[in-house]
Amino acid sequence: NAGVTQTPKFQVLKTGQSMTLQCAQDMNHEYMSWYRQDPGMGLRLIHYSVGAGITDQGEVPNGYNVSRSTTEDFPLRLLSAAPSQTSVYFCASSSHKKVPVGNEQFFGPGTRLTVL
């Protein structure tokens, strides 16, 4: 199993450009999430999905869109990039089995995004 994969590893954008960060998992996990990591801030939840066709907002959703058309894929779209979106982005997935409250999340290697 490849686990959770993310592409690209690095990306530089200009302000106003759009792009999609790709995330895929091969563990048949129902739950998937996107986090951003900024220095001194830990990781913060952007959006998450509990299954194909179902997404919801996390703590910092503004400026980002997501969709979940398949169990495997959960892309994150930046509609109009801003310098404040310079960050490292991590995708994660976990099993939906409720044993008990909260299952381990498996993280991808991250995408380092710089917006000029």
Next chain:
Amino acid sequence: GNSVTQMEGPVTLSEEAFLTINCTYTATGYPSLFWYVQYPGEGLQLLLKATKADDKGSNKGFEATYRKETTSFHLEKGSVQVSDSAVYFCAPAGGYSTLTFGKGTMLLVSP
């Protein structure tokens, strides 16, 4: 929502020293608790977890006990190594297994 307070870093230790990284949290109910580790330039890996009160999670010599009364999940290791240098994150689980992270504690171990 959940929140986490971790001790500020960096924590600087000599090899074979004892390590404690404090973590306290606020959460609804009794969520699973996790410690994740991030080595330089890498993603996050699960270090250990505990799923109910008084559970002790352990891995690679690290331990943490789920203390419901004090809402704490402190990380300990009896003898650190240079290879343990990394950033450590405490995180309670929220709805649908989403995580609320602390700001992270950097550990630097010198030979």
